[in-house]
Amino acid sequence: MAYKSILTVLTDERQHKQLESAIAMTRREEGHLDVFCLGVDHTQSGYYYAGASAYVFQESIDKAIAAAGELEDKIRDRLKAEDIRWGVESAVAQIGGLSTLVGMRARYADLVVLSRPYCEGATQDAEAITEAALFEGSAPVLIVPETLTEPFGKKVLIAWNQSSEALVAVRRALPLLQAAESVEITVVDPSPHGPERSEPGAALCKMLTRHGVKAEIAVLARTLPLVSEILSRRATEIGADMVVMGAYGHSRFRQAILGGATRSMLEKAKVPVLMAR
Numbered sequence: 001m002a003y004k005s006i007l008t009v010l011t012d013e014r015q016h017k018q019l020e021s022a023i024a025m026t027r028r029e030e031g032h033l034d035v036f037c038l039g040v041d042h043t044q045s046g047y048y049y050a051g052a053s054a055y056v057f058q059e060s061i062d063k064a065i066a067a068a069g070e071l072e073d074k075i076r077d078r079l080k081a082e083d084i085r086w087g088v089e090s091a092v093a094q095i096g097g098l099s100t101l102v103g104m105r106a107r108y109a110d111l112v113v114l115s116r117p118y119c120e121g122a123t124q125d126a127e128a129i130t131e132a133a134l135f136e137g138s139a140p141v142l143i144v145p146e147t148l149t150e151p152f153g154k155k156v157l158i159a160w161n162q163s164s165e166a167l168v169a170v171r172r173a174l175p176l177l178q179a180a181e182s183v184e185i186t187v188v189d190p191s192p193h194g195p196e197r198s199e200p201g202a203a204l205c206k207m208l209t210r211h212g213v214k215a216e217i218a219v220l221a222r223t224l225p226l227v228s229e230i231l232s233r234r235a236t237e238i239g240a241d242m243v244v245m246g247a248y249g250h251s252r253f254r255q256a257i258l259g260g261a262t263r264s265m266l267e268k269a270k271v272p273v274l275m276a277r
Helices: 016-029 053-079 095-106 126-136 164-172 174-179 202-210 227-238 260-268
Strands: 005-010 032-041 085-094 111-115 141-144 155-159 182-188 215-220 242-246 249-252 255-258 273-276
Touching (some): 005 016, 005 126, 016 053, 032 095, 085 095, 155 174, 164 242, 182 202, 202 215, 215 227, 227 242, 227 260, 242 260
Parallel strands (some): 005 032, 032 085, 155 182, 155 242, 182 215
Antiparallel strands (some): 141 273
C-alpha cells in the first residue's frame, strides 16, 4: 500500500513549512494532496451578557469565514506552480466541532501531514487538530519538525513496546519502512513477562523482513526517567531521521486526549514522527 491520498490541515498562512512537507511527501509518493483550510470560531457564547452573544457570535463567524477564504486563495496560488495533483477546500467550525470536522476528512486519507503541536510558534488549534486526525480519523499522522530537511526516512527507529498501538503504527508506516535503508526496532526495558518474553521485537522483525524491510533489534535499559528521552537520545545516536510509534491517549469528557508519553515525544522530537493507533 502506498500513500495516495495525503491530507494537511492549515489554519494559518504561516504554516508554510507544514505545507512544503506535505507537498514533498505527495511528490515522493506520487499521490494526491488535499489541503483543508480551516477557520475556527473560538467564541464562548455563554460568557457574554444577555442579548450580546448573538452579535458577538455572528461577528466571530464572519471573521472565521473571511480568514478561511483568504487562506484558501493563498494556498491555491501557491500550489498552481507545483507538479503534483492537489485540491483545496475551506470550512469554518466552532472549537467544539473541530474534532468531528477534521476527523471526517482524516478518515479517508492514507496519511495526514501536520507540524508539531507542542513547540514555539505552534498554532492555537494544533493540538486539537492532531488529536482529531489520530483519534477521530484513525489516520496515520506524520508530525514534521520546524527544521525538516529532505529527504528523510533513510534510517528509521521504531519505538516498540509490544502494544496494539505500536503494531498499528508499524503497519501504517510499512511503505516508508520498505523504502528505508535500515530500520531499528528499539525496545526499552522490556518486561520478561510480556507477550514476547525473552525475545522482544523478534516476531516484528521477522514480519518486516518478509516485507523486504532491512530491520534489526536493539534492546535498551531504562537509564533515564522518561522513555521518550531514551528514544530521542537513541535516535540521535544512530542517526535516525524518522521515528515510528503508537499514539496513546485516554478519554476525557468523551474526547480523546494525547497521553503523557505521546506528548513528551512530540515535544522532544527533532525528526519526523509517524504516529497511529
